[in-house]
Amino acid sequence: MGKKILIVDDAMFMRKVIRRYLEHGGYTDILEAEDGEQGHELYRKHKPDLVLLDITMPGKSGIEVLEDILEEDPQGKIVMCSAVGQEMMIQKALVSGAADFIVKPFKEEEFIRVVNASLQN
Numbered sequence: 001m002g003k004k005i006l007i008v009d010d011a012m013f014m015r016k017v018i019r020r021y022l023e024h025g026g027y028t029d030i031l032e033a034e035d036g037e038q039g040h041e042l043y044r045k046h047k048p049d050l051v052l053l054d055i056t057m058p059g060k061s062g063i064e065v066l067e068d069i070l071e072e073d074p075q076g077k078i079v080m081c082s083a084v085g086q087e088m089m090i091q092k093a094l095v096s097g098a099a100d101f102i103v104k105p106f107k108e109e110e111f112i113r114v115v116n117a118s119l120q121n
Contacts, residue, residue: 003119004029004046008039008065009054009081014104018052018081018111025112036060043069043076050119053098055082055089063092070097079118081106 005027007018015032022030031046033039036057043051051069055062062080069076080093080101090101099118102111 004048006031006048008033010057036065051078
């Protein structure tokens, strides 16, 4: 598909699940970061077409990373990944410029639908 996607999540298990879903969806150019700092650094270096960003991480939060990336690249496309019960954080992310969000645990079909839709816009 030729789209570069960056996964930023502190949980290795979640990164593996997301990578598997993306690969099943036909995406092969996938980068991974285990925290917000590394995610921001990889974004600067590789300018991915889409970032899948966990909200709750140690150190720099997903909201902070979202704001930092969009400050540098207002065209950046970021989908927030959050756990159930984080509605306030999701609202903050959308207000801050996130393209969309998906709530964990998510089903593969729903996940790929959100990724595809975000890359279309």
